[in-house]
Amino acid sequence: MFENIKIWWHQGKQYIPDVTNAKLPGIFRGRPVITRSGVDEAALVELCPTGAITGNPVCIDLGKCTFCGECAFRFPEKISFTSDYKLSANVRERLVVKEGDDKGIVVEPSKVRKGVRSLFGQSLKLRQVSAGGDNSCELELNACNNVQFDMSRFGIDFVASPRHADGVVITGPITANMAGPLEICYNAVPDPKIVILVGTDAISGGIFADSPALDRDFLTKYPVDLYVPGNPAHPLTFINGVLDMLKKQ
Amino acid sequence: MKYISISNNQAVSLDSIPELPYEEFLESNVGMLTDSPERHCVNYFGFWTGVYSSGGPVEDQYDENKNRKEYSENVKLICCIADDKTHQIYVSSATVAPEVVYESFTARNHNFEKYEREMHEAFGIQYNNHPWLKPVRYSHDRAGKAETIENYPFFGADSHELHEVGVGPIHAGIIEPGHFRFICNGEQIMHLEIQLGYQHRGIEQLFLQKKKLAELTTLAENIAGDTTVGHTIAFVNLWESLCGYRPGRSLHFSRTLALELERIAIHTGDMSAVCADIGYQLGNSVYGRLRTPIINFLQEWGGNRLAKGLIRAGRTNFPFSRKLGARLASILDEFELDFNEMTSKFFKLPSALSRLEKTGVVTYGQVLEIGTVGMAARMSGLNRDIRSSHPFNLFGEGFTHEPVIKHHGDVYARVRLRRDEIHQSIGYIRKMIADIPEFTEVAGVKLNPQRNMFILSLVEGWRGEICHCAITDNEGSLGLYKIKDPSFHNWMALAQAVRNNGISDFPICNKSFNLSYCGHDL
Ligand code: SF4
Numbered sequence: 001m002f003e004n005i006k007i008w009w010h011q012g013k014q015y016i017p018d019v020t021n022a023k024l025p026g027i028f029r030g031r032p033v034i035t036r037s038g039v040d041e042a043a044l045v046e047l048c049p050t051g052a053i054t055g056n057p058v059c060i061d062l063g064k065c066t067f068c069g070e071c072a073f074r075f076p077e078k079i080s081f082t083s084d085y086k087l088s089a090n091v092r093e094r095l096v097v098k099e100g101d102d103k104g105i106v107v108e109p110s111k112v113r114k115g116v117r118s119l120f121g122q123s124l125k126l127r128q129v130s131a132g133g134d135n136s137c138e139l140e141l142n143a144c145n146n147v148q149f150d151m152s153r154f155g156i157d158f159v160a161s162p163r164h165a166d167g168v169v170i171t172g173p174i175t176a177n178m179a180g181p182l183e184i185c186y187n188a189v190p191d192p193k194i195v196i197l198v199g200t201d202a203i204s205g206g207i208f209a210d211s212p213a214l215d216r217d218f219l220t221k222y223p224v225d226l227y228v229p230g231n232p233a234h235p236l237t238f239i240n241g242v243l244d245m246l247k248k249q
Numbered sequence: 250m251k252y253i254s255i256s257n258n259q260a261v262s263l264d265s266i267p268e269l270p271y272e273e274f275l276e277s278n279v280g281m282l283t284d285s286p287e288r289h290c291v292n293y294f295g296f297w298t299g300v301y302s303s304g305g306p307v308e309d310q311y312d313e314n315k316n317r318k319e320y321s322e323n324v325k326l327i328c329c330i331a332d333d334k335t336h337q338i339y340v341s342s343a344t345v346a347p348e349v350v351y352e353s354f355t356a357r358n359h360n361f362e363k364y365e366r367e368m369h370e371a372f373g374i375q376y377n378n379h380p381w382l383k384p385v386r387y388s389h390d391r392a393g394k395a396e397t398i399e400n401y402p403f404f405g406a407d408s409h410e411l412h413e414v415g416v417g418p419i420h421a422g423i424i425e426p427g428h429f430r431f432i433c434n435g436e437q438i439m440h441l442e443i444q445l446g447y448q449h450r451g452i453e454q455l456f457l458q459k460k461k462l463a464e465l466t467t468l469a470e471n472i473a474g475d476t477t478v479g480h481t482i483a484f485v486n487l488w489e490s491l492c493g494y495r496p497g498r499s500l501h502f503s504r505t506l507a508l509e510l511e512r513i514a515i516h517t518g519d520m521s522a523v524c525a526d527i528g529y530q531l532g533n534s535v536y537g538r539l540r541t542p543i544i545n546f547l548q549e550w551g552g553n554r555l556a557k558g559l560i561r562a563g564r565t566n567f568p569f570s571r572k573l574g575a576r577l578a579s580i581l582d583e584f585e586l587d588f589n590e591m592t593s594k595f596f597k598l599p600s601a602l603s604r605l606e607k608t609g610v611v612t613y614g615q616v617l618e619i620g621t622v623g624m625a626a627r628m629s630g631l632n633r634d635i636r637s638s639h640p641f642n643l644f645g646e647g648f649t650h651e652p653v654i655k656h657h658g659d660v661y662a663r664v665r666l667r668r669d670e671i672h673q674s675i676g677y678i679r680k681m682i683a684d685i686p687e688f689t690e691v692a693g694v695k696l697n698p699q700r701n702m703f704i705l706s707l708v709e710g711w712r713g714e715i716c717h718c719a720i721t722d723n724e725g726s727l728g729l730y731k732i733k734d735p736s737f738h739n740w741m742a743l744a745q746a747v748r749n750n751g752i753s754d755f756p757i758c759n760k761s762f763n764l765s766y767c768g769h770d771l
Contacts (some may be wrong), residue, residue, distance in 0.1 A: 003594055004531060010587060014538050026549025029558070049463040066467055068558045073566050081552075128423045132450050134767045135425055136474025136555050139518075146537045160421035164739050165559045175770075177387055177398045178426060181418045207467045210458070213389040213451030231557055232474060 014147040019239050024083050028234070029067045029083040032060050034099040039078045047074055049205055050200070062087055062095040062105070062229040063203035065195075074236065088228045088241025095203070095227055109245035113225060115192050120166050121246050123155040126196070127165035127189060132180050132208070133172030136232035137199040141169065144235045150238050156246075162186075167194030167225070173201040173208040179215040194225040196242070198233050206231065251277040252330075257639040258490045260704040263720060266327065267482035271351055274343035278328045279357045286631060287333040291619050291707060291716045293354075293364040294686075294731045295372060298344060304651045322346060324372045329677055329705055329718070333638035338705060347392070351710030353379040360620030363737060366375045386446035386770045390454065403430045404442050410434055414752065418447045425766035436751045441744045448770035456730035460490070462562060462696060465727075469717075470557050473734060473768035477555050478504075478511040479710025480732070480768075483717040485562040486641055491719060492696040498686045503569050505643040506549070506681055507556055509674040512711040514543040516667040517588070519763050523664055524595070526756040527604040535591045542580050549576065563696050568688035577682055579717040581675055592668055605661040609746035609758035612658055616742060623713010625739040626680040629658035630667055635709035648680060658746075663761040700725045712736065712765065712766060 016022045024030075041055040050191060052064035058078065072079045078099075088109045097105075130138050130191070141158070144151040151157070159165050162185045174182065188193070197211050197219075198204040208214060228241045250267050269277065282288050294715035299691040323344050330339045345351060345751035353376035354361035368374050369382040376382060384391060387398040405413070411432055418426035426447040432440040455468055469484035470477050482504050489496055518540040524532030551559035551567045559567055595601060611621075616629045626633040634652035636644045644650050653669045698721045708715045713735030722728035743762050747755055 007531065007535060007590055007594060010590060011535060011538065024548070027552040028548055047463060049461065049467040066471075066557070067553065068463075068467060069552060069566065070463060129419055130423070130425045130448075130766075132448050132767070133425065133500050134471045134474035135765065136471075136477070136557070138423050138425065139475060139555070143541075146541070147534050148538060148541055158423055172448070173450060175447065175449055176389060177449055178418070180399060181426065181447070182354075185419055201268045201471070207459075207464065207471055208450050208452075208455065211455055212448050213452040213454075231553075232473075232555060235555070 005136070012157055015150045016148055019149065019236060020243070022236060024085060024234075024236070028083040028085065029069050029081040031062075031087055031105060032065075032072070032079055032081050032097050033102060034058050034060065034079050034097060036100050037077050037227060039075050044071060044075055044078065045070060047050065050204075050209070056201050058099045060097045061204070062097060063092065063141065063227060064206070064209075065229065066200050066206060066231040085234050085236045086240050087230065087237050088226055088244065090226050090245060091187070092224075092227060095229060107226070107241065109247065112245055113192075113194070113223070116194060116225065116245065117247055119192065124167070124242065124246060125157055125159045125165050126167055127162045127170050127185060128158055128169045129178075129182050129185055130170070131172040131202070132175035132214070133176040133199065133201065137171040137202075137230070140232045140235050141171070141198065142237065144238055149233075149235045149239060154239070154243060156239075156242055162188035165193070169196045169198055170202050171198050173205045173211070173214050174216045174218060176215040177215055179218060182218055184198045186218070195222055196226040196228060197224055198230075198238060200229060200231045203227050203229060252339040254337045254339055256337060257635070257641055258486050258704070259708045260493075260699065263701045263703045266340050266703060268342045268344060268502070271343045271345055272324070274326070274328070274341060275352060275354055277341060278330060279354055279361075281330050281339065282358050282360060286617055288330055289622070289633070290360045290364065291329050291331045291338065291403055291714065292718050293326070293328045294347075294706065294718070295368050295374075295727045296720070297325045297372070298323045298325045302556045313565060315491060324368070324374065326368070327703070327718075331632070336639055338639070338704070339704070344373060347374050350375040350377055352377050355379045359618045362741075384446065386449045388446070388449055389451055392721055398444075398446055401428075401444055402438065404432075406432045406439070411439065420545060429764050431755075436753070438747045438750055438752050438755070441739050441747050443744055445740070445766060445769050448767040450767070450771070452688055452771045453732060454732050457727050460726070466561060472493055472732060472771070473765045474555055475515055476511070476710045476712065476734070476765065476768065478507045478560065479708050479712075479715050480717075480734075481560040482508060482642070483706045483708040483715045485560055486572060486708070487704055487717050487719055488562045488696065488698070490706070490764050491698045491702060491704050491721065494694060494696055495700060496563065497689050497691065498567065499688045500565060501642040501646070502681065502686050503565055503567070504560060505647070506569065506678060507559055508642075508708070508710070509677050510543055510547060511556065512674050513671050514540050515711045515763070517543065519760060520664060520667055522760040522763070523605075523660070523757055524601075526760050527601055529595070529598070529601055532591065532595050532601070535587065539588055539591070540586060542584055546577055546580055549573070562693040566691065569685060571685055574682035576684050577678065581678065585675060587619075588671065596668075602661065604754075604757065605664060606659060608660045608754050609750055609761060610657065610659045611742050611746045613656075615745050616658070616696070619738065619741045619745070621739050621742045623709065623735045623739070624666055624711075625662065625713060625735070625742045627652055627654050628662040630654060630656040632733045633714065635707045635714050639707050641706075641708060643681070648677060660761040691759065698725045698727070710735065712763070713739065732771055734765050736764040736766075736769045740769065766767050
């Protein structure tokens with residue numbers, strides 16, 4: 001017992017007291033800022049591996065961006081990444097950052113589906129489905145519940161059965177082989193239910209977007225309530241996105 | 250000459266690989282493995298010769314229904330056998346016609362079991378005396394479209410005493426999908442069949458579809474997110490050699506450093522997961538939180554906790570500075586204090602040890618027969634570690650690596666292996682950061698692949714041996730890209746490990762291997 005207490009003591013306090021205003025260590029590639037300075041736009045568009053950048057005006061679609069940072073390295077006068085990890089949105093177009101934009105990305109309260117806040121505001125249970133995810137978003141979603149981020153304190157949890165869930169969290173570009181199981185899982189969640197897409201691959205297909213091995217029909221059939229960008233999405237990006245959707249702050 | 254002998258990351262002309270009649274090809278490759286535990290097959294694959302020699306764009310190889318167009322008759326097979334004593338890889342080839350039935354390698358040596366299934370799935374090649382030519386991953390471009398992942402014929406047992414338990418593809422936790430079918434006698438597992446393929450994203454084909462280096466690197470980074478560093482190093486080492494470029498010491502340094510950091514982080518996380526599965530809450534949370542400073546350091550260094558964006562062919566955006574070195578040294582000091590304290594408690598806790606010892610045993614004979622690699626080989630006394638047998642980057646130059654070997658092949662051996670490898674990697678990192686090379690950016694590096702080449706790149710990731718192979722066509726474009734994650738060999742070891750164990754021990758067996766689904770399904 002004494003040894004256990006010693007170990008506890010040595011761990012100190014690990015949790016982040018305020019997850020909405022935490023500062024990340026070192027560098028982090030979060031929300032980009034694009035200046036209006038003139039650069040070779042064609043070269044800029046060309047260098048992006050996932051086609052996230054479009055020209056005239058220069059925009060970065062965070063739903064396609066893998067946050068590799070290459071654009072900022074090649075055109076530092078044009079693009080820089082801030083450490084702002086609040087990147088989630090409930091409207092897909094909100095993920096597109098335009099040159100000259102310097103406002104944060106937000107969840108629009110008026111677009112949150114009716115009933116989501118009143119029903120799930122106190123407690124939200126989620127079933128995660130990895131549909132071709134490379135296990136990086138999965139690792140970070142697991143981390144949401146470690147002693148640091150401790151997401152459970154907000155009443156948000158991952159559960160084992162879709163029958164116990166209020167919605168599904170999808171990672172990965174949705175492979176053809178997972179399309180069926182994903183739909184079965186979604187159908188097993190009682191109504192009303194929400195859908196959250198986590199990571200670039202889930203939102204746009206990412207680097208896999210033009211692979212013949214995908215089947216993304218699911219997304220044309222069912223509404224998406226929250227988009228959480230990142231490759232992988234940082235735990236704070238996920239937690240803040242869900243809290244904003246539920247308006248729990 | 251039956252084969253060409255190459256070393257890790259050595260590009261050779263495709264024509265220099267000897268082509269043998271199939272019978273001789275079989276005798277030579279199987280013969281090389283007989284009674285030679287120091288040898289195993291690192292890759293064995295095929296490609297349509299018509300497709301390859303046509304040099305046409307890959308998009309044109311498929312019709313609108315995603316079926317491969319019929320303009321090729323033959324399949325060229327390439328087999329690569331690694332020899333750990335001579336540090337060489339022996340490569341040979343044969344050309345076969347899909348409609349002919351061939352003798353299987355597998356009947357003589359189980360190392361080849363999955364490779365032949367893969368070729369049967371992709372090209373429809375039939376083999377005599379193969380135990381079961383079932384599809385490996387239900388890839389979108391498989392030959393037999395009638396076989397689908399939904400109507401997969403699981404092995405069954407016709408018995409009143411036995412029952413089947415099906416799990417997945419979606420598992421209970423936040424993990425990747427796969428279907429596990431147990432045949433049990435009461436609590437006891439008699440047999441486990443693991444069916445994967447749910448994560449199949451068509452990566453190998455995308456490597457041919459994409460032309461830009463930035464795209465290829467991004468693909469490599471997303472093969473398996475828990476092994477970002479391992480797979481990206483395999484790709485960049487391969488690409489640089491393919492282009493005849495020799496990186497300076499600072500690039501080797503940052504790759505090696507990142508690889509060992511990834512090993513520490515994932516091993517620590519896995520120790521946490523094993524603790525969770527035996528209900529040891531303290532170990533679960535302490536090891537879980539100890540992973541954080543390591544991955545946070547990767548973020549401090551390169552802006553991403555899993556090191557995406559850190560490794561690039563011919564360059565790096567994140568030179569490793571003295572300041573980062575000092576910071577890492579202090580992080581490791583703190584890590585080690587807490588890690589040792591927790592570990593000394595965990596490893597003498599009878600209730601924990603009783604769950605780990607003699608659970609999920611795989612013997613030396615079994616791992617040798619299956620051909621497991623990496624940790625899953627070393628847990629049972631089989632010395633397989635690319636860092637010493639086919640050194641890359643700083644290994645063999647900066648320091649000589651002595652693999653950690655255990656002998657009991659149980660969960661306990663796998664956990665102790667992780668503990669010891671964490672210590673070993675910390676030792677390597679301390680040595681490295683005592684002597685950080687000046688970063689030298691070579692301006693204007695042009696990386697253009699040579700034409701008609703074959704290259705193979707091996708890396709010892711935290712799970713084990715990662716193998717990437719590439720072939721270029723007569724225009725210098727990729728004609729083939731073949732990836733092998735260590736999990737490709739090691740899933741069978743998990744199936745063996747759980748036999749005769751209680752089904753409630755399955756989770757710790759599974760976590761103690763922590764194999765990759767996406768790395769397998771590709
Ligand atoms: S950081 Fe995003 S936008 Fe910039 S190059 Fe990479 S993927 Fe493209």
